[in-house]
Amino acid sequence: MGCLKGCVIIIIIILIPFLCWMESVDGIGANWGTQSSHPLPPETVVKLLRDNGIQKVKLFDADYGSLRALGGSGIEVMVGIPNDMLATMASSMKAAEKWVSKNVSDHVNNGNVNIRYVAVGNEPFLSTYNGTFLKSTYPALQNIQAALIKAGLATKVKVTVPQNADVYESSTGAPSGGDFRADIHDFMIKITKFLNDNGSPFTVNIYPFISLYINPNFPVEYAFFDGNATPVNDGGTTYTNVFDANYDTLVWALQKNGFANMGIIVGEIGWPSDGDRNANNQYAQRFMQGFMTHIAGNKGTPMRTGPLDVYLFSLIDEDDKSIQPGNFERHWGVFYYDGQPKYSLNLGTTNSGALIPASNVRYLQKKWCVMKDSAKLDDPSIAQSVSYACALGDCTSLGYGTSCGDLDARGNISYAFNSYYQKNDQADEACKFPNVSMVTKEDPSTRTCRFEIMIEPYFAGVDRLIGSVGSLVAGLVLFLALVL
Known part of the structure; x- marks a missing residue:
């Protein structure tokens, strides 16, 4: 009994780093895509999410089976309106109300699904779309917001528009030169003001891997978080990784246009494990663990301190995804198609400090x-x-x-x-x-x-x-x- 007090103190000291880590990554999210020839049953995926302490999930549609399985789980959900539905939502208030009633209200009120966001489109201003969704995104956003208000859900469920990081750029190559892309500047200001006025966040997808994929001269170490890259000096602010620099370019763009205090969600960030010479388990593990460690201290980025709101991309590989951007598109998951972990990754959310595989997975014969x-x-x-x-x-x-x-x-x-x-x-x-x-x-x-x-x-x-x-x-x- 004499050493009990001292032993307790020692145990607490040992546990402090672990407890701080657990607190700092509370609420980590993941993207759950379903473009698979053989998807895991939704109930299996929800259990996988819960077993791994993932408290937020981002969907790319409003799949009934996925949402039903999420009912009662407590997991925060972002449902999505695909780009090919934007024109309909933009042109018809009735269609927007019907969509919200079926895909939000019904699940919230009758299915106990914790829907917190509606993503209106997915990277609709991506430069490769050549302006296809420029004119429909904003009116679709307005109509969905109005439908949420009519349904009495606007205080609980917020709208957002996940954007690719190519909607902003830097005139100087440094974060402080950040502003919205010139050709879509007016569209971005309209949407961002609307989101800000309604207490909604700016959602951005950031991909250091893509920087490396499209530019063979991109400094590899700058994509990671090991501190081995040649630092970039921006007026006295030092950047040692491209994620912080990219994120802060957005912060500068928002600040320059009058949205200095707007909330930001990182809707997608990850590293593929196959399909390209720079896509492998070693690089993926290095990036993902480096990123988790990087955000664990809640220090944020040089321009935006504090915890980051992040959805990892992605949860599970999808073998039916389009490979037009590259063969790596089917290999973004931290889990294989069958819910088995690809590599060691400590999300700070499990007692083991490792990913927990999907349970009760049934395979075809060994042939x-x-x-x-x-x-x-x-x-x-x-x-x-x-x-x-x-x-x-x-x-x-x-x-x-x-x-x-x-x-x-x-x-x-x-x-x-x-x-x-x-x-x-x-x-x-x-x-x-x-x-x-x-x-x-x-x-x-x-x-x-x-x-x-x-x-x-x-x-x-x-x-x-x-x-x-x-x-x-x-x-x-x-x-x-x-x-x-």
Whole structure:
């Protein structure tokens, strides 16, 4: 008993750093995308969120199954209105009211879903959209806000417009030169003023990886948080990483236009793990853990001190995402498609200090579709077979610098066949590439390349099941027409 007091003091001293870390990352968020051929059941994903202490989730739509599963979880939710719906919301107040009633009011009032934000569009002013959504975003925002007011939810649920960081730029190359992009300046001021007047935040997506991807001369160390980069001096303020510099460029842009105290949400930040030479588990782990450590002290950035409001991008890989921006698009998750962690990551929200995998995941049988041993590489049907398999499967892990970049020619062909086979639930017909494929129970994976076994399909409804089978049949008819 004599050392009890002293022992307690020692224990408290030991725990102080851990307790401070836990407090500092309270409320970390994650993006939950659903563009997957075999998504995990929504209930499994919600449990994954809760097990990992993730208290906020950002959706890209208002999927009924996802929202129903989030009911009663206490997790804060941001629902989204896709860009292709902006014109409808902009032109019809009735459509906006109907959308809010179905996708917000019903879930809040009857499903106990903690919806806190409605994201009106997703990066609608992205320069590559060539102005497609410039004129519809602001009136859509106004109508959704009016619909929330009419529904009596405007004090609880706030509107926002997630923007890509390309909506602002710096005339000097330093944060203090920040302002909204000249060609959209008036649109940005309108939207930002409206958000500010309604107590809504400015949401921005920041991607240091993209800086490295589009510019091979970008200083690699400046993308990370290790302090190894050559510092950038901005009038006496020092920046050692591109995230702080990018964030503060926005702070300067807001300040210059009269919104100095406006709240900011980082809607997306992350690092992909495959599909490019700079996208791998090592860099992803280094970036994500570096970022979590960077924000843990609640010190913020040089221009905006205090805790940051952040949604990590993303929770789970999505194998049906468009790869137009790059093959890495399908590999942003901190978890693989099956909810298994990719790498060590301490979010500061679990007792173990590690990511907790999804539970009770059900897999298909342990079998793979590969190139037949007797098949020859010069078989004229192989090129068409691989092209077909990759078009309808997922070959983004093949190529220079990727996780499967060390495969030989036969390995590449087998990977393509297996991807198509697994995506089609290991259907016998999906491994019948003429005379060149076979099913094996011997795992063809290598040290770095994972030949996946798909999880059992989750069907939200009969229509999806019929659509899946119909797609396979139609695809096989097309393929046979090509090779025969």
